[in-house]
Amino acid sequence: MSNEKTVLKGLGQCSFTRNGDPAAIDVKDGKIIRIRPLHFEDKYTKEEIKPWRIEKDGHVLEPQLKSHLAPYMLAYKKRVYSPNRILYPLIREDWDPSGAPGSTGPGGRNVENRGKSKYKRISWDEATDIIAAEIKRVRSTYGPYAVLCHGDGHGETKMVHGPHSCQMLLMEKVGGYTQAIRNADSWEGWYWGAEHVWGEGAQGHSTDADNVLYDITQNTKMLIAIGCDLETTPWGFGGQFPTNVCYFWNDIGIKQISIAPDLNYYAAVHADKWIPILPNTDAALHLAVAYTWIDEGTYDKAYVDTHVVGFEQFRAYVMGEEDGVPKTPEWAAEKTGVSEWTIKALAREWASVPTSTIHYYGGSYIRGPYSHEPARLEVCLVGMQGMGKPGTHVYNKMADGLTQLDMPRPEILLKLDVIRSKVWSGRPLLEVTKQLIPKTQLHQAILEGSCWSWGNTSLYAHIDDQFKKYTYPIPKEEGGSEVHMIWMDNPCRSTCWNNSMESIQAYRSPKIETFVVQHPWLENDTIYADIILPVNTKLEERDFAQISSASPMNGIAIEEKAIEPLGESLSDYEAAGEVAKKLGLYDEYTDKLSIDEKIKWGYEVSGCQDAISWEELNRKGYYYIRTEDDWEKYPAGMRLFYEDPEKYPLKTPTGKLEFFSQRLADHFPDDKERPPYPKWIENGPSHDERLSSPRAKKYPLLLVSNHPRWRTHAENDDITWTREIRTCKVKGPDGYMYEPVWIHPQDAEARGIKDGDIVKLINERGTVLGAAIVWERIMPGVTYQDHGARADMISTEAGASIDRGGANNLISPANGTSQNCWGMATSGYLVDVQKVTAAEMEEWRTKFPAAFTRDYAPAAGLRYMTWIRGEE
């Protein structure tokens, strides 16, 4: 037999406890043999699972009785056994914790060398002694909140073992810290915009999501995917079930339209029509559609009268009565690159058949400058056609908070929030610390010493929080101070956050005396740390899991350990626990519960404890919740609001769809960037990224940067098997594996660029390299490079940074979504693409020799030994 044991692991990388389709891991002789789909019929009959089933016109949609793994989940043993695994604690060789702040030379902290100097091995004992001592010193010197805890949002999804913010759990017991608040990263537009129209919900989406899938199947005739890639984005968090939903909808004849700058992977196989649109100009398209409906009287007037407030102001703006500019299709054609006749046709087709829009979070569409505008305009448009009417929805497919209701109702609603509060070792999500820094402002906070924002920006904050002002630091009398120590997990600011070049400058600020990182791999921003704690992967841990994100069904699982931890690695929970021991807080940190006890507790509060016994769960490994009988009966989406808005109001102040938000008008009367009702924002104090800008003379292309095809953000960039695929990496003439840059043949020819050439994306913020794929999957005037590639800095010189790895977040706009909205803008901004000549490359080699002598193997990329002193 080729395996001794098989364990199951949810390999979704959403983190925060929501796991995706589980994989079966076959193990023999202590080694992972293979990762394959879990076949449910190995342990359960179909009748026992009782999956749901939707039939239409002779076609069937139902969950397969096996998990729908995404390709990099399948390849995950390459991450477990990655050449970049950190096997023991490391300390930066020129960082001395006894050195004074800002000290250089021998015995100093040498913070300016972060990212350049090498590491040497130390023991867990030494590492945790230093960390504990530094925590005490920094707090007593500067104040109770002088330690910044930065937990990331992606990476492995674990429950008891963290990850992401176990250090916060500890620091709470220590007495306080400054929390880096995770923003609504991936749904900025919904959070800052759409919520103000339809009220708050998970990820800024309407929480009423029951049976939208079913209702679209029964009643929708046209589906519009705007900047949406259902063939890519779900991969990181769940798996490939959405693929089957889209094929089913193709089979039953629902017309699928993809509106995006690129022929994305969803459009490539599902779209009946691709409407190319310039990045971040969708708001103009939406306004022109509204204009056409108003002009031709083809919107649901009766619904608008009873379900919408503020339509009159909106209408006046759209028709040009406010600013003298009617938002006609002709006006929009110039902004969007979509022809006037196509815009009119879209408006008419949309008005003539039940139409829904579809998203998976939001993609690059709502991650650009002023993204709240296209998001809330979309809600207005669907509202104008009677949102909640049969077939008429904004469908956010399988977003986190909606998972249970998105799919046909299970018999038991999993108590995920309870499980989290009891058993997850991360920070409770709904609370924030007294002193906090929004992640989008971290570099500013450190470099300038202060920052402020409207709202703490937390993805879980109540909408009212957007009207509350937060400043950092808080007053000294309240214990406030600047931060002087960072403890970060899964660090990837340079690849994933806004204007992340400044993050690197911030890491090197003398204010940051100590920088602790815990992570499994020596990659991304781990290389800027002073002390690194080795974390293991979840295949080396035993844990409890909820399995449902982007999956067709919901369930719980016990994830047994597949293999022993590599080297001296511990889990995130255990790593922070070792520091807890040194601080004498281990009992407080663990609540005196063992990991096994916590796993059982998770089961006991899950909601499934009466459906399956603990013994049976251990025997079978997992339990899928059966589908409820008559699940079809639940009103779909916002149906109840549609039928009776008085009895079933929305969570807005008026209970209606607020095209005009009085609340925004009251709080931000002078905000021209996010007005009380949605508008086209050409430019403003926060952003100047349109083709009309004078900057466009030098940077005439717009960049679209999507959730990556072959990674989950910055995760998985070193998997050798995906790197062999051309849309993942293009082998340059120099043998280096570059991040692809898509460019249309027209634009390539104008720049003398051929397929496979090394190219650079440039703007004032720096230079990022890639290699060209010249093809028709991208419209002229636009270039595309996925986000999240591992940075490989040639130069980190302020104002003249050059990255070889393709981490385009390094050159993304510095400002938030808009002046009062500190989300981030990481797509839809001006760049140029130019060929990198041999001469220029040679110049760089001469000027920055260290960058070209790193330990690099094309198969997996940058390697561990680059940063390690001595033998492994």
Add this chain to the structure above:
Amino acid sequence: MAKKVFLIDVGRCNGCYSCQIACKDEHVGNDWSPIAKPQPDTGQFWLRQTEYVRGTVPKVKMHYIPIPCQHCDEAPCIEACPIEGAIYRRDDGLVIVDPEKCTGCRKCLLSCPYDALFFNEDLNIVQKCTGCAHLLDEGWSVPRCVDICPTQAMRFGDEEEFQEELAKAKAAGTLTQLGDAQATKPRVYYLNVPKKFIGGLLYDPAEKEIVKGAKCTLTDQASGEKHTTQSDGFGDFWFEGLEEDRTFTLTIEAEGFQTKTYDKLDTTQDVNLGEIALGR
């Protein structure tokens, strides 16, 4: 013993590359002697995914064709191999390169029209897809690539199981095989491989509107065969499933507009006629 076939529905392949990767997961770092020795970490593609991008902005279509070893009934590699039994066919039809007997002469490599064979420099042997015979022998019903496929585009099983479906597809003209199938007799069948398209978008430049309901007639110049369609609510018209390397005449007739004709449209490539202005 029942002989196996692969049935791959290209119309259902989403291009996820899971098949290509699952094969690596199974065979990199795992020794399945006597069926197969480990393949190197990179560089071999026992199942190779291929991509096709056709047309021009915005009428661009894509499809993917996964290519495993074709396990030919008339395998050129068996023919070319100078060593008795070094490449053999099992009772279930799968063709195996014996990692013990292979001497690395590479004559088979040159003979394969499907580029299915790879040379392992370190082991000095030739390697290829085994249909995961070692797993089938252990009780698996399908190889890794088929097991992982999220859409069931890839299927595998006994020939008899698929007879009816294959016959229907053949009659409908949606069944193909790769290369010179008459000669090699591959055990891999493909469904719904797209042919060529001709498409365009009709609009009225005077009114700045699309033209819906225009009658579009495509005539094969050689055979006289006609296809007709109407432009839709977006002004789009598509003719799909056209044979390659044909020459067509296209006539576009819309009420109130002058007839537009294209005399010589060749399907050497897919044709996007772009936005076509109709005159009144």
